[in-house]
Amino acid sequence: MIKDGLTYTPARIDAITQAALEMSSIGTLLTWAGRAATEVIVEPTGPNLSRLGIALAWAGDAIEDRCATINEAVSNVGEWKP
Numbered sequence: 001m002i003k004d005g006l007t008y009t010p011a012r013i014d015a016i017t018q019a020a021l022e023m024s025s026i027g028t029l030l031t032w033a034g035r036a037a038t039e040v041i042v043e044p045t046g047p048n049l050s051r052l053g054i055a056l057a058w059a060g061d062a063i064e065d066r067c068a069t070i071n072e073a074v075s076n077v078g079e080w081k082p
């Protein structure tokens with residue numbers, strides 16, 4: 001939620017947008033690594049590797065979802081305040 005009285009400058013919005021993009025890239029990497037880990041099941045550590053893979057994929061997807069929310073909020077800031 002955006003609070004009244006705060007000044008949002010183009011530089012601040014750009015910084016938020018860049019941070020969201022970078023976090024989204026980390027999310028993509030986690031998702032990719034997690035899905036790869038679930039496919040590379042080698043006994044006797046297979047089940048543990050699979051669980052790790054599922055957790056990584058979930059974390060990656062969650063990060064990307066939250067970055068999408070941030071980007072949507074930033075796009076709705078409205079007019080710039082000097």
